[in-house]
Amino acid sequence: MQPTRLFDLIPYQIAKFDKEVALAKKLNGSWVTYSSRKLKEIVDTLSLALLDYGIKPGDKVALISTNCPEWNFLDLAVQQIGAISVPMYPTITSADYEYIFGHAEVKLIFVGDESIFEKAKPVAGSLDIVSFNDIEGAIRFEDFLSRGENGDLAVLEAHKDKVRPEDLFTIIYTSGTTGRPKGVMLTHHNVLSNVMQVGKIFTAPVGTSRVLSFLPLCHIFERAASFAYIIMGYSVYYAESMETIGENLKEVKPHLFNTVPRLLEKIYDKIVAKGYELSGAKRGLFFWALNLGLKYDPGKSMGAWYDFQLKLANKLIFSKWREALGGEVLQINSGASALQPRLARVFWSAGIKVCEGYGLTETSPVISASICNFEEIRIGWVGKLIEDIEVKIAEDGEILVKGPNVMQGYYKEPELTAEALKDGWFHTGDIGELDGPYLRITDRKKEMFKTSGGKYVAPQVMENKFKESPLIDQLLVTGENRNYPSALIVPSFDGLKEYCKHKGIPYTSDAEMISKPEIIEKYDREVENANKYFAKWEQVKRYKLLGQSWTIETGELTPTMKLKRKIIHEKYKAEIDSIYSS
Structure with a gap:
């Protein structure tokens, strides 16, 4: 079957891959895994629980948690009954929660842990809060889930049948660099059309690859990726925390993960700091390899002498970098902000393929993505436009986008919507240039x-x-x-x-x-x-x-x-x- 709504991806994965490990989290030192079939069972039960609670099509359900399988369970369960999820960052303030709860007219809140509960409770008013962990004052997730255990699956199927591809599935409040957050309205078709195209350019083998996930699922980058992982039959392991990423990389040995440039910069700085700790010949060798890597261009022939040196540098120095990332990484996707070209060069030289992409919450999110091979990668560019998307550069240099991935608008903000969507084109606010299908970002329009x-x-x-x-x-x-x-x-x-x-x-x-x-x-x-x-x-x-x-x-x-x-x-x-x- 061809998925037309995002929750269709569950039966799609079962039919095509029937994964033994679809999702995994670490609990008390051990990995707890969920198969494709267990994922479907829990999601269906949770959908019935939501119906039993009184959640109706079009109702908004808030979701505030760090990454965990329960996040996916709820995201998919809410979709299946035609309700709308409102994900939020665990790191934002109580005042932000209060604004979004009210603006979105939230009916029910799910939280991940006690620290989030303590921020949400004072501004939740009469709203119930369900917690993935056992917290005094909150409804236990297991207790809420039990409401759906004796539900009628035929009733659920009737609800699923009424959900159309053009229906809203989420409102994502963008953090924004100024002012109040705006609620971006995305449909099943917006995100699914994007996910289907992005899935085509992953280089990790279908059905057998592992992913480590640590970027927030409430951000469209990681959330859309989570749907792509289902399509591709990847096993998704959630990092315990940002502090344990290094340890989790070595445990999971992922073939793929998403990141933001800031984290790559920190990894690079730690590597360089280690180099400074060396002395004598070892230190000289380290910085010889590093300087060699900083000159690398994967899209060009660097010459026989350079290639010989790089092969030696990889054996002596860069092999340790790859080991630190688990030793099996085939592709790293970088997004959310600009990646320094020197980082791309040095990681590619080390056999670590960092592929930069570009997009916004309003575009579900991907507009362009680097193709992770030596023939098509261009350092300093954000890759090629993905299929089904049109881009043009306005007279002032602004990037304009048209396609099935473009949002429906900003929730309850008709003036802001009209400002962003003109004549069918979404105005990104970014300045850039096109060279055939390749796109380069030069700045933010409002930041100049x-x-x-x-x-x-x-x-x-x-x-x-x-x-x-x-x-x-x-x-x-x-x-x-x-x-x-x-x-x-x-x-x-x-x-x-x-x-x-x-x-x-x-x-x-x-x-x-x-x-x-x-x-x-x-x-x-x-x-x-x-x-x-x-x-x-x-x-x-x-x-x-x-x-x-x-x-x-x-x-x-x-x-x-x-x-x-x-x-x-x-x-x-x-x-x-x-x-x-x-």
Whole structure:
């Protein structure tokens, strides 16, 4: 059968693969697995439980949890009765929960653990909360599930038959870098059309491959991927937490996983830090291999001598990198923000194929994706447009998209919808260029700014270049209506410690080190080095070193680790003003 609604993927997987391990989670030190048939049994029972509770077609059900099989159970169960899921990040605030519960008119809430329950309970009003874990004050998931154990499957089938491909299956509230979150309305057809095309370009073998999942399922990137995994017959293992990814990679030995550039940057920085710990010949060998990798281009012939050296580097150095990722990775998909080209180069040189893609929640999500082979990969581009999608570049450089994947609009926001969807084209807000089917992103339209001299500056491109320094962790380029661009810089304190150790500079505290003249001189050189890649009017003339990292919890990053520029500008107004006044 050809799936037309997302929950059709369950019988599709059973008919084609009948997996012994469809989903898995780690509990008390052991992996608990669910087969394709067990997945269907639990989802059907949960659908009947929701009906017994009183959830009707069109009702909204909130879902707030870290990744686990229960997340999938509920997502699919809600769909089968024609209700609409409203997933949320576990990391957002109670105020965000309160707004979304009210705006979406949520009827029932499911949470993953006690910390989420404690944030949701004060703003849930009279709404019941079901917990995947045993929490006092919440309905136990097992107790809720039992409501459907004696339900009539014929009643469920009647409900499933009424669900059409064009019906809404979810409202996803985008975290946004400014203002209130917007509810993106997506249908079964929006997401399924996208998933079917994306599934065609996975390189991991159908039916036998393993996936490690750790990006939040509430984000459309990982959620759509979870449906693609069902189609492809992959076994999905959920990482215990972000802290255990390294351990879980070695256990699961995945063939595929999704990530965001920020995590790849952290992996790379840890690898480089390990290199600095080496001494003598071992250290020289490490950095010889690393510098070789940074020059690599998988789409070009690098010459016999280079190939010989790279083969040696892979045997001596890069093989250890692959082992750290489980030793069997065939493809890593990177999305949600721009990937530094140097990272793509060095990972490809090490036999680790990192494939960058591009999309938005509003496009379900994929617009373009890198094809993970040597013939079609292009470093610095976000791949080829996927089938059934049209893209054109507006006069001002904005990327416009048309296709079956484009959202229905923003929930209860007709004006915002009309602004984003014009003449059938979705306006992405991103600036880019096309070369045949290949797409490149150059900046965010709303993030570009103009100096007082009338020159436009694209900060994201600059920030990526500056972050190539092992001493720079985070950076924001600013300067709208000012004489020149400046920057707030969060040092890589691990990198700074290694630098100080190498130079024999005693390291005291982070705050004290960034005020030392010899450290400031080093950062002057790092800024000067990065500035060489930009025109004079774009170059960062002055900067401020900050002693504290930007995080989701402290409010400067979105849950997908993008900079909240407005928040950062407000929070560091005094520091920015001091740059221009002194």
